[in-house]
Amino acid sequence: MQEDDDNQNLVLGILFGIIALVIGLVIGLSVYVTGQNADAAPAAVQEIAEVGEPLVKLYFDSGKAELPANAAEEVAKVVAKLHEESGKIVLISGYHDETGGAAVNAEVAKARAVAVKDALVGAGVPADKVAMRKPAVTLGGTDDAEARRVEVRVQ
Known part of the structure; x- marks a missing residue:
């Protein structure tokens, strides 16, 4: 039973880590793209x-x-x-x-x-x-x- 709980916690930890990584990537990409478009702001x-x-x-x-x-x-x-x-x-x-x-x-x-x-x-x-x-x-x-x-x- 303890081993099942440990495996479940490990899987959940990996899943949340992947979700956090994807969110960070999306936020970083949007900041990067916004910064790239700053030069085109006058138009x-x-x-x-x-x-x-x-x-x-x-x-x-x-x-x-x-x-x-x-x-x-x-x-x-x-x-x-x-x-x-x-x-x-x-x-x-x-x-x-x-x-x-x-x-x-x-x-x-x-x-x-x-x-x-x-x-x-x-x-x-x-x-x-x-x-x-x-x-x-x-x-x-x-x-x-x-x-x-x-x-x-x-x-």
Whole structure:
């Protein structure tokens, strides 16, 4: 009987040791991966406070992330402002209206912001100068057309 208890304790000890090893590996790997992604933080969605009024607002069609017709001239304004104030960054925030589901709306707002970011980088803005911010409230106001926008600040 004593030998069975000793064997059971040994097996349980090994099992808990393996579990602890796996948990430690997962935690260590997540810390390592997070540390690797720290260099890419400016292009990721961040919690950066907005400063001042947006330089430009781009308005999108419902459920769409394709850049509006006036995007090129709005992007040019941002590029010019960043050339004037080269020490600053471009901060992009995407919004949506209340139509559709919350998860879909969040993805559409993000896709719109990414489209604007890609246009800015394509126009010569260094990718490390562009930050995307997840707005605290993604709903853009009472007017649906006004709500479907991306705001761009140089700050």
